[in-house]
Amino acid sequence: MENVIIIGGGPAGISAALYTARGNLNPLLINNGIGALAKAEKIENYYGLEQPISGEELYERGLAQAKALGVRVIDAQVLGISGFDTFSVQTTAGTYDTVSVILATGGKRTAPSIPGIREFEGKGVSYCAVCDAFFYRNREVAVLGNSDFALHEAEELRNVTPSVTIYTNGREPEFSKAHPIAVNTMKIQAIEGEDTVSGLRMETDVSASEDGSETGSFYPADGVFVALGTAGSTEIARQMGAELTDKGNIRVTPEMETTIPGLFAAGDCTGGLLQVSKAVYEGSMAGISAGKYIRQRRAKA
C-alpha cells in the first residue's frame, strides 16, 4: 500500500512530489507525458528565470528534479480510481493501492463539438460511466472515444448492459489490449433525440447523394458516454463522487482537500489562475496536507 500517489508530472504534480518526498512519504508519481507546458513556447514570468525557457524544458527539469530526490515515476495513463477509505488507482500499467491521492492532471478537457452533446448533457449524455451506468441497465449505450480511457468506461458499462458500442468518431482505435466490445469508426454528425438521447447520426459522403441532402445512417442509443483522450482530473473526481464547482473545476479547501477525505487536487484542475506559480503553490500545499492526513491516520490506527 502506497502512502500517496500523485497523478500528473506538471508543475503541480512535481511540487507535490517534492514536498511529500522531503516529508519522508516515499510518493509514487504516475504521469502520462507533458501537459499544458507542451504549448508554452516561452516562460518568462516565473520566479528565478533570468532568461525565458520553453515549457518543455521546464517540464523536463521538474521531472529530473523529482527523480533526483528519489521520487518513483511510472509512465502510464490513469484510467480511474475507486475506493473510499483507501484508494485503488487503475492505470495502463496495472493497479496501485494507496492511502491518499493528489490529482494534478491539468486543465479540463474540452468536449467535442458534435451537435447535440451540450443540449443532451444530463439527458442521455454523461461524462462518468461509474456514476450513471445504473440508469442504463440492459439498454443500448454508446461510448465516445478511441483510447484506453474509452475502453475502461465501456467495460464499466458492460457490467450493467450487454449493448455497448465504442464510437471513435473517425479516429483510429488505440486500445492497448484485445476486447470483445463493438467499435464503430465512422464520423459522427450529431447526437439526436427529442427530450432525451435517441441515437447517433453518422456523417455521410454528400457526393454520394445526387442533391447532397442524403442523411447518414442512424445508430440508436439511450445513453452516450463521453470518454475522449485520457481521463482528466475532473473526470476522475466525478467518478469518485468529489464535488466540482459551477465551472466544472474540482472544489478544494485552502489546504487543497477535495470533498473526499484523502483525495487532494492541485494546479489547473482546480481553476482560478492558470499559471505555473499557482500550480507550484497548490502542489506544495497538497503535498503538505497529504502528509498531515497520513500522519493523522497513522496516529489513530
Ligand SMILES: Cc1cc2nc3c(=O)[nH]c(=O)nc-3n(C[C@H](O)[C@H](O)[C@H](O)COP(=O)(O)OP(=O)(O)OC[C@H]3O[C@@H](n4cnc5c(N)ncnc54)[C@H](O)[C@@H]3O)c2cc1C
Ligand atoms: C500556450 C500556453 C502558454 C502558457 N504560458 C505560460 C507562461 O508563460 N507562464 C505560466 O506561468 N504559465 C503558462 N501557461 C500555463 C501553465 O502551462 C499551466 O498553468 C501549468 O502547466 C499547470 O500545471 P499543472 O501541473 O496543473 O498541469 P499540466 O502542466 O497540464 O500537467 C498535467 C500533467 O498530468 C498528466 N496527466 C493528465 N492526465 C493523466 C492521466 N489520466 N494519467 C496520468 N497522467 C496524466 C499529464 O501527462 C501532465 O504531465 C501556459 C499554458 C499554455 C497552454
